[in-house]
Amino acid sequence: MKIVVDCMGGDNAPYSTVEGIVSAINEFNVEIIAIGDKNILEENFNKYTFDKSKLEIIHTSEIILNEDKPVKAIRSKKDSSMVVALNLVKEGKADAIVSAGNTGALLAGGLFILGRIKGVDRPALCTFLPNKKGMSVLLDAGANADCKPRNLLEFGVMGSIYANKILKINSPKVGIVNVGEEEGKGNELTKKSYELLKSNEDINFVGNVEARNIPYGYSDVIVCDGFTGNVILKLIEGVAMSIFSMLKEIFTNSIKTKIGATLLKGDLVDMKRKLDYTEYGGAPFLGVNGALIKAHGSSNAKAIKNAIKQSIKFVEGNVLNEIKLKIDKLGVDNIE
Amino acid sequence: MKIVVDCMGGDNAPYSTVEGIVSAINEFNVEIIAIGDKNILEENFNKYTFDKSKLEIIHTSEIILNEDKPVKAIRSKKDSSMVVALNLVKEGKADAIVSAGNTGALLAGGLFILGRIKGVDRPALCTFLPNKKGMSVLLDAGANADCKPRNLLEFGVMGSIYANKILKINSPKVGIVNVGEEEGKGNELTKKSYELLKSNEDINFVGNVEARNIPYGYSDVIVCDGFTGNVILKLIEGVAMSIFSMLKEIFTNSIKTKIGATLLKGDLVDMKRKLDYTEYGGAPFLGVNGALIKAHGSSNAKAIKNAIKQSIKFVEGNVLNEIKLKIDKLGVDNIE
Structure with missing residues (x-):
């Protein structure tokens, strides 16, 4: 090779x-x-x-x-x-x-x-996204700001293959990022995409995934348009970084918190690294x-x-x- | 009254x-x-x-x-x-x-x-969003899953008035959630909305805001379609909650981390409360x-x-x- x-x-x-x-x-x-x-x-x-x-x-x-x-x-x-x-x-x-x-x-x-x-129709950038259970993949991470329903179906199919072959997940669960879990929720794109993904037999479609559940690993393959995907990736980064910078400020608040921080340091560094999606190699253009x-x-x-x-x-x-x-x-x- | x-x-x-x-x-x-x-x-x-x-x-x-x-x-x-x-x-x-x-x-x-x-054309749900500097408002938080450019202009105008009157911010900075900071970035909606907001003299338009900068308070008024706004709110909640639950696990890892956690507890509770947008009253339907x-x-x-x-x-x-x-x-x- x-x-x-x-x-x-x-x-x-x-x-x-x-x-x-x-x-x-x-x-x-x-x-x-x-x-x-x-x-x-x-x-x-x-x-x-x-x-x-x-x-x-x-x-x-x-x-x-x-x-x-x-x-x-x-x-x-x-x-x-x-x-x-x-x-x-x-x-x-x-x-x-x-x-x-x-x-x-x-x-x-x-x-x-x-x-x-x-x-x-539209190739998609597919990134790893660490979650509490392990790892999921998200696509499109930003290659296509505007998408059609058929694009999300293709993302679901390609993402499933990728999660199966690379992450070794059997029958990966595929979910659409949406504003509610019930069928019929969302914007025009997600409503129509839901129909397409639901009727496809090659993927293990689990329905809509609310953004608040993304960090918990509710689905292995997270499908969305590239605008939403990019917002998700960057927001996770921003929220995590801002929480860590607030923690850093707390750690230097007083002698008490300084001692507390010293005792926790190793574990916190491990946790921060686990959350950093840039640690996990690259993103294929599927x-x-x-x-x-x-x-x-x-x-x-x-x-x-x-x-x-x-x-x-x-x-x-x-x-x-x-x-x-x-x-x-x-x-x-x-x-x- | x-x-x-x-x-x-x-x-x-x-x-x-x-x-x-x-x-x-x-x-x-x-x-x-x-x-x-x-x-x-x-x-x-x-x-x-x-x-x-x-x-x-x-x-x-x-x-x-x-x-x-x-x-x-x-x-x-x-x-x-x-x-x-x-x-x-x-x-x-x-x-x-x-x-x-x-x-x-x-x-x-x-x-x-x-x-x-x-x-x-479309009223919007407008929520407070705590950030590192203080407080911003985000609209639409979920009333309109699909939006037109004129909607985002109206959101900018209404959000400015609200931030000014309620948060007492003079000439609030208005930004569009986008995948890049430069003009011309984004999907069809944000590109066209940018033009409309830029040419309006009543608001202090500061351009695009990348999602990673939202937690840092880069703008006082954060404008987006209701789908994106809802994803942002729920994702912030989900990421913050999952980080806090990971912290909780760390705190019980060992005697060392348990002592560390005890020393930090008060400050951490304050920080968690500061991040919780539900603490800040309600959201007007502007x-x-x-x-x-x-x-x-x-x-x-x-x-x-x-x-x-x-x-x-x-x-x-x-x-x-x-x-x-x-x-x-x-x-x-x-x-x-």
């Missing part, structure tokens, strides 16, 4: 990408194609000990920056690490791509270069015709390694073909 | 409504019309000491239950405490109504009985032609008292007339 890594994308590139690749080669014995400025990459890889036969470096002269306009960047920066990496997957020279670069550009690149799986894993922009070496691990599972689990089979069976191309 | 209270609505009715009314009369010297089963109400009011000349009880024979279908309940239960209370406001016999009853029925009753303010305050279904006596206090401020602040003036000036009736 060969994984191509866009080494120039992300806030800590290429240092964290290089270190993450080295860890991945050492731990998973995987072959990696590293794309980026050859001089810089070689200099950084030379700092580490690993089986160099597992690594190939391809030189590129351009970088897609975070501030670049996505579509324009993909079209004009032909020799960027991201575009060259995507082309390798398209040409079958790599089995999957991992990138921590500009999200919009990566999604646009996925659509333009890899293309959509036949029958998929529905494009290739294994595309978006790593968080602020990924450190460990996150890059985890994203590579995830791409390996994606390929080994044959997720792409499973999606093709199930979407073909759906035959929703004539549903609005 | 006369406030009418639907005494039969809410999980703890009529005990908490009666106790809340007594506190309000004692603290604010306000006149109250209490609506409900006269025997039960008299029996409960007789337990308390207060100026009885400030209280009038009106008997009703029906109750709108939480499981009742909203529109049907309002139309068929003519002698329910909620419908009779709404009619008193419509007829000018009371200045405001407070109810902890069935939310859907109260909103439907507000629309059918009080009617909309001329020029308001845009209907009357002062209508929805108290939380699980309101205790203190919450009912706070909702009455809020209705007094609403009337004293002349919120209704301010909204009428500003909406008239808007002239958005010809905007789609």
Whole structure:
């Protein structure tokens, strides 16, 4: 198996990408194609000990920056690490791509270069979401701000396959984010999507999930439009961070609370880490015709390694073909 | 000033409504019309000491239950405490109504009985949202699952007046919930709403607010469609509650953490209360032609008292007339 890594994308590139690749080669014995400025990459890889036969470096002269306009960047920066990496997957020279670069550009690149799986109207970004019981997946996390009911059905089908293959959940429970649990609640989108998901036999649809129950893991696959999904992810982050910063203030209130905080510190750090969804590798762009894993922009070496691990599972689990089979069976191309 | 209270609505009715009314009369010297089963109400009011000349009880024979279908309940239960209370406001016999009853029925009753303010397309439920700096208001909190851009403009105008009059914020900052801060981000609704809010001179529009910044108080008035607003409120509740339950587990992990927890307990209880939006009285239904305050279904006596206090401020602040003036000036009736 060969994984191509866009080494120039992300806030800590290429240092964290290089270190993450080295860890991945050492731990998973995987072959990696590293794309980026050859001089810089070689200099950084030379700092580490690993089986160099597992690594190939391809030189590129351009970088897609975070501030670049996505579509324009993909079209004009032909020799960027991201575009060259995507082309390798398209040409079958790599089995999957991992990138921590500009999200919009990566999604646009996925659509333009890899293309959509036949029958998929809108590919979706699918992220892990830690909950009290364990882990669920949420899609769409932000690729499609406006969605149609058929999109949510496709998200449910693709998310089920992903949760099954990657999280090893049998018959994952699929729920729609909604303002009430009863059928008939919600906006036009969720009402119509409910009907579509309910009548599909391939997924284990459990109905609506109220936002207050998301942190408790009421469903394994959480389906929503990309606007709502993005609001959910960022709000969880914001609420958790603001509570932790309030806790921090309490901890320095008095000598009493300072002592209390010292006694709790280790457990609190563990809890904070458990809640941080960026710790759990990357988010696949499900529905494009290739294994595309978006790593968080602020990924450190460990996150890059985890994203590579995830791409390996994606390929080994044959997720792409499973999606093709199930979407073909759906035959929703004539549903609005 | 006369406030009418639907005494039969809410999980703890009529005990908490009666106790809340007594506190309000004692603290604010306000006149109250209490609506409900006269025997039960008299029996409960007789337990308390207060100026009885400030209280009038009106008997009703029906109750709108939480499981009742909203529109049907309002139309068929003519002698329910909620419908009779709404009619008193419509007829000018009371200045405001407070109810902890069935939310859907109260909103439907507000629309059918009080009617909309001329020029308001969709009235919105407006809740307080505690943040790190203090307090903001969020609307729509769930009255309208699907919204048009003109609705969000109206929410911005009405929310500004409310934040100014009730929270005493000068020139409140108004922001749209969105997936990115830059202009041009978002779904069709937020993109078009941005244009409308930006070009309005009566409000202090500060642009888009990402969900992760909501808990930090980046804007005083948070504007969104009712689906998103409801998801936000419930998710904040769910994330906060799940973090507190995780903390609770940590606190009993070991003798060390038990001692730590004991030292922090008082401060943690304060913090939890500060985050609980149900503590801050009720939510007005802005845009209907009357002062209508929805108290939380699980309101205790203190919450009912706070909702009455809020209705007094609403009337004293002349919120209704301010909204009428500003909406008239808007002239958005010809905007789609």
